[in-house]
Each structure stands twice: as structure tokens, then as C-alpha cells.
Amino acid sequence: MSLNKKALATAVAGALLAGNAYAANISTGGAPAYFAREIIATPAAPVTLNTDSTAGVDATELSWNVGYNFSDGEVRYARVECSGNFRFGTGLTVVSNDPGSVNFGSINGIGTNVLTFSVTSLGGANNVVAADTFTITGDHQITGTSSDVVCNVALYDQPSQAQAGGTTGRIPNSLSAGPYLAFRDSYNFTSTPFTATADVSTDYLDFLASGDTTAATAELASWVYDLVDPDAAGPQTAPYDIDGSAITLADLMATGATGTRIVVSGDFSYATSAFLSSGGNCATPIAGMTATITGGNTATFNVGATALPAGTSFCVTRNGTTAIPVTDYTAQLIAVSAAPTTYAVTNRGPHASGSIVRNGTELQAPLVQLPSGYLSRIMLTNTGSVARNYRIRVIGETGNVISTNAANMSGTIPANGSRFFETNTFITGFSAGTRATVIITVDAPTNQIQGLYQIVNPANGSISNHVMVRPGTN
CATH class of the missing domain: 2.60.40 (Immunoglobulin-like)
Known part of the structure; x- marks a missing residue:
């Protein structure tokens, strides 16, 4: 040869x-x-x-x-x-x-x-x-x-x-x-969840500023919606289409209001907007990527064939008037095929997409009554070594206008001590029934604060004690 x-x-x-x-x-x-x-x-x-x-x-x-x-x-x-x-x-x-x-x-x-x-x-x-x-x-x-x-x-x-x-x-x-x-699979949707904190010092109206979260806006997750590299390190960056060229999201995904979308479930009752941002923070909103919020518990992003690369943040802005709740969010990609007879696309998720916690203590007396001839009282205790500030909020039934004395709706619980007060010192009148709900927030870890609501009939000495409840635990 x-x-x-x-x-x-x-x-x-x-x-x-x-x-x-x-x-x-x-x-x-x-x-x-x-x-x-x-x-x-x-x-x-x-x-x-x-x-x-x-x-x-x-x-x-x-x-x-x-x-x-x-x-x-x-x-x-x-x-x-x-x-x-x-x-x-x-x-x-x-x-x-x-x-x-x-x-x-x-x-x-x-x-x-x-x-x-x-x-x-x-x-x-x-x-x-x-x-x-x-x-x-x-x-x-x-x-x-x-x-x-x-x-x-x-x-x-x-x-x-x-x-x-x-x-x-x-x-x-x-x-x-x-x-x-x-x-x-040609595409994927992933979510890395973060935790934002509603700040007790603002009665949970603001977020606690930390990292990329500000008082007004929380970064709740980092998303990726994009094509998948099928061999991780080989010559292909995306699977091939029928014609042998690299497939694209535009080949696969329908666009518009009825097209591919990401649906987020959670409590948005406090939010003015939910949006996507580039740069790994909430400072650079992406044009056209503001969600439609429906029912206070669903936010929908019409992503269509628009890729969301690494560094895309899911962000929520509070309205400043509604207390930010403790809540968890999940996000799901709802995939809609651009060519249903050619490509079969499937949903991705739902994935965890962030949580909101609170950094203080909230105590509630769901039914506070001030009937004539009775004493209505609240006792707060603080087992911590630091004095803690508290604030009182009163809410009631529709049509019942409740008068309050703002001067007596905040104060301090001493370290390793208690604070006792009569409810008629901050609730001064009703337009209808003499009943209300009292909510107290305390700038303290929840394991250091306890509260008791008491109503007493001094005529016969009968006493009714009720441990104040913590939202989500009763």
C-alpha cells in the first residue's frame, strides 16, 4: 500500500x-x-x-x-x-x-x-x-x-x-x-427563590432593605427561561430543528396574550406592580415584562418567545398602604405551541419563586368588646433583654366607625417586663356595635413577646382571659 x-x-x-x-x-x-x-x-x-x-x-x-x-x-x-x-x-x-x-x-x-x-x-x-x-x-x-x-x-x-x-x-x-x-428538551424554565422581609418598624408597609431589596421593591427570585444546551460542553448550543438548523424559541412558542406565559401564584394584595428586571437586581425593568395582576393572587407575564437569560429578577413593588403579608410564591411556565401540528410543548414548574416573612411579632385580639360596666384590658410581656416598641392598629366591621386616641396607640414594652393598659385608653368610641379587632405589632423576635386580652365583670368578679393569637398559627 x-x-x-x-x-x-x-x-x-x-x-x-x-x-x-x-x-x-x-x-x-x-x-x-x-x-x-x-x-x-x-x-x-x-x-x-x-x-x-x-x-x-x-x-x-x-x-x-x-x-x-x-x-x-x-x-x-x-x-x-x-x-x-x-x-x-x-x-x-x-x-x-x-x-x-x-x-x-x-x-x-x-x-x-x-x-x-x-x-x-x-x-x-x-x-x-x-x-x-x-x-x-x-x-x-x-x-x-x-x-x-x-x-x-x-x-x-x-x-x-x-x-x-x-x-x-x-x-x-x-x-x-x-x-x-x-x-x-429544547427549553427550560428555572427559578432560584429569595426571601424578602416585611419590616415590623413600618407596620409591615415596607420591606426591610437588604441586598437588592429596597423599602419599596423586593427581589423575590431569579429566573431563567431559555434554550437548553443539550450536550453542556459540545458543539451544539441548542437542539437541531427539523431542517438541521438550531431551533429557536420563536419556532416553538406562541406569542401574545394567549401565547406562552409565566403565571405566579401568591398574595399580591399589597402590590402596585410585579415586573421582571435584568442585571440581577430590580433596578433595570425589562420593557414589556410587567405582569397583569388578577384577583390579588395571580401575576401573569406574557413571555412568548422572549428568552429570560441568567440574571433576570422577579420583583414586586408594594403600595405603601397595605400591610405586606407573609406569603410564598410559585411560578409556572404555561407553554403554548407556535405550531401545534409540528411541535408539542409542555409546561415547566411550578417552581418556588420567593417568600415574604416578617421580622417582628404580630398579635391579634380578634374580638375586643367594651360593653358598659365591663373592664377590657391587654397585657404584653417581653422576655428579651432589650426594650421593644409596639404599635396598635384597630379594625372593625363595615359601617362601624371606630374612634381612636393616636397618642395611646404606641409605646414600649420594657426589657424582661410587661406593659398593661385598658383598651378604652386607645378605643374611644363606636358608631355601631361596641366591638373591634386589635392588632399589635412589636419590634421583636416572636419568641420573646406574648399578649393576653382580658375582659372583667367587676360586679361579680368573673374574668375571661384570651391569649392573643399569631397569624398563621391558630
């Missing part, structure tokens, strides 16, 4: 197949070609994928190393078998990296998942050798994307043996097997 001739032939073939950079060589463990799992293909309606690199797009062809050194004029028979969800397309050819060394016979099995053909070494100074690479060019069909396409190839002594497959007549060292086409 002439080494120089072999090297020249290899170089010529390499130039011929320059578009085949992503070919899956199943003999060497090369990466398969990743196509979009969302492609709709069935046995009744197969889809033809562009797997021909000569088309000038990023696609793939099936390659393998021969694994056997031929003698002059020797003839063997190749069998190429792939998974049942695959069919070899019409118009395919088999080529070698050394085209001057081989002649391929007629190809049998086009339209099925098994090909057979003869391989004749032309001999003389240039035989087929084990290191030679054969490649099948052309486009092929798939009948489903639920499992990857795995192929195996081998050489046999007789054509009947190649047709049958198995071990009988198989040439030693000529068997290669591996993944050829792989199907992966």
Missing part, C-alpha cells in the same frame, strides 16, 4: 465532507446529533430530518470505522441497523474517506431501519483498511422522539448473513455500535 496515496485520498475526502464536522462516529464514541424532543413524529406521520451535511446547515451524518483490513479485491457485506423509530431516507449514498480504495454495491433496505450493501476493496496499492471511515449521507426519517436512535454496523461473509444480522458470519472487530441521533 502506498502511504502517500492513502494520505492524499484522505485529504481529498476530508475536503469533500468538510460540512460533516458534527458527524456521529459510532466507532469512536463521538457525540450524537441532538434534535428537539418537541418535534412531532409518529409511525403514521414520520418526519424527515435534515441529516445531510452537504445541505450547508449544522446537521449530522452517520459514520463508523471499518475495523477490518481487506485483501486485494476482497468483498464483504455491510449491515447497518438503527433503532425502530428511525428510517433510512431515499437518495442516500455511502462514501469513504478514501474513495479510491472501495466500491459500494447497491443499497438494500431504504425506507426501513436496516441497510445492507456490498463492500469491495479495489486492491492494488490502495486497499480498504480498518482505520477507514464510511459515512452514510442523506436525509432520514424518524417516527418518534421518546427514545434516542442507536445504530450498529458490522461486516459479514455472505449477503444472507448480513440480511439476518446476529453473530453468524460476522467479521471479528468489525462491529461498532453507539448513539446516532438524540432527542432532548
Whole structure:
């Protein structure tokens, strides 16, 4: 064999197949070609994928190393078998990296998942050798994307043996097997949740400023909605579309009010807006990414085919008049296909997308009464080593106007001490029934503060004591 001739032939073939950079060589463990799992293909309606690199797009062809050194004029028979969800397309050819060394016979099995053909070494100074690479060019069909396409190839002594497959007549060292086409999800939606704190010192009207959260706006989560790199570190940054080009969100996702959206569930009763921001904080709102808030408990972002890359923040702005509640948020991508007969898209999530906690203590006396002849009292205790400020808020039934004395609606509970007061010192009148709800917030950890509401009938000495409740615990 002439080494120089072999090297020249290899170089010529390499130039011929320059578009085949992503070919899956199943003999060497090369990466398969990743196509979009969302492609709709069935046995009744197969889809033809562009797997021909000569088309000038990023696609793939099936390659393998021969694994056997031929003698002059020797003839063997190749069998190429792939998974049942695959069919070899019409118009395919088999080529070698050394085209001057081989002649391929007629190809049998086009339209099925098994090909057979003869391989004749032309001999003389240039035989087929084990290191030679054969490649099948052309486009092929798939009948489903639920499992990857795995192929195996081998050489046999007789054509009947190649047709049958198995071990009988198989040439030693000529068997290669591996993944050829792989199907992966093209997109994903993820959320990294954060915790914001409603500040007790403002009666929970503001957030506690920390990191990227300000008094007015809380950063509740970091989102990513984007295409997925199917091989993490390989040549592809997204799965291939049917035509062999990289798929896009615009290919997959419907836009507009009825298109793909992210729906956030949680308590938005205190919010003026929910929006998305770039830069990993809430300082740079993204145009068109302000949510529609409905029912006080749902915020909807119409994202469509707009990617949200790393560094996208989910933010909420408070209204300054409604107490910020303790709440958790979840977010779900509701996927709507841009081409329902071509691509099947599915939802992602719901994912945790932030929480709001409170940094102090809230105590409630749900029913405070001031009937004539009775004493109505509240006792607060502080077991901590620091004096704590408290504030009182009074709410009542619709139509009942409650008069209060603002001067007596705040104060201090001493360290390791108690504070006792009559309710008529801050509730001074009613327009209807003599009853109300009293809410007390204390700038202290909740495990240091306790409260008791008491009503006494001094005429007969009867006493009714009620431990003040903590929201969410009763």
C-alpha cells in the first residue's frame, strides 16, 4: 500500500465532507446529533430530518470505522441497523474517506431501519483498511422522539448473513455500535427563590432593605427561561430543528396574550406592580415584562418567545398602604405551541419563586368588646433583654366607625417586663356595635413577646382571659 496515496485520498475526502464536522462516529464514541424532543413524529406521520451535511446547515451524518483490513479485491457485506423509530431516507449514498480504495454495491433496505450493501476493496496499492471511515449521507426519517436512535454496523461473509444480522458470519472487530441521533428538551424554565422581609418598624408597609431589596421593591427570585444546551460542553448550543438548523424559541412558542406565559401564584394584595428586571437586581425593568395582576393572587407575564437569560429578577413593588403579608410564591411556565401540528410543548414548574416573612411579632385580639360596666384590658410581656416598641392598629366591621386616641396607640414594652393598659385608653368610641379587632405589632423576635386580652365583670368578679393569637398559627 502506498502511504502517500492513502494520505492524499484522505485529504481529498476530508475536503469533500468538510460540512460533516458534527458527524456521529459510532466507532469512536463521538457525540450524537441532538434534535428537539418537541418535534412531532409518529409511525403514521414520520418526519424527515435534515441529516445531510452537504445541505450547508449544522446537521449530522452517520459514520463508523471499518475495523477490518481487506485483501486485494476482497468483498464483504455491510449491515447497518438503527433503532425502530428511525428510517433510512431515499437518495442516500455511502462514501469513504478514501474513495479510491472501495466500491459500494447497491443499497438494500431504504425506507426501513436496516441497510445492507456490498463492500469491495479495489486492491492494488490502495486497499480498504480498518482505520477507514464510511459515512452514510442523506436525509432520514424518524417516527418518534421518546427514545434516542442507536445504530450498529458490522461486516459479514455472505449477503444472507448480513440480511439476518446476529453473530453468524460476522467479521471479528468489525462491529461498532453507539448513539446516532438524540432527542432532548429544547427549553427550560428555572427559578432560584429569595426571601424578602416585611419590616415590623413600618407596620409591615415596607420591606426591610437588604441586598437588592429596597423599602419599596423586593427581589423575590431569579429566573431563567431559555434554550437548553443539550450536550453542556459540545458543539451544539441548542437542539437541531427539523431542517438541521438550531431551533429557536420563536419556532416553538406562541406569542401574545394567549401565547406562552409565566403565571405566579401568591398574595399580591399589597402590590402596585410585579415586573421582571435584568442585571440581577430590580433596578433595570425589562420593557414589556410587567405582569397583569388578577384577583390579588395571580401575576401573569406574557413571555412568548422572549428568552429570560441568567440574571433576570422577579420583583414586586408594594403600595405603601397595605400591610405586606407573609406569603410564598410559585411560578409556572404555561407553554403554548407556535405550531401545534409540528411541535408539542409542555409546561415547566411550578417552581418556588420567593417568600415574604416578617421580622417582628404580630398579635391579634380578634374580638375586643367594651360593653358598659365591663373592664377590657391587654397585657404584653417581653422576655428579651432589650426594650421593644409596639404599635396598635384597630379594625372593625363595615359601617362601624371606630374612634381612636393616636397618642395611646404606641409605646414600649420594657426589657424582661410587661406593659398593661385598658383598651378604652386607645378605643374611644363606636358608631355601631361596641366591638373591634386589635392588632399589635412589636419590634421583636416572636419568641420573646406574648399578649393576653382580658375582659372583667367587676360586679361579680368573673374574668375571661384570651391569649392573643399569631397569624398563621391558630
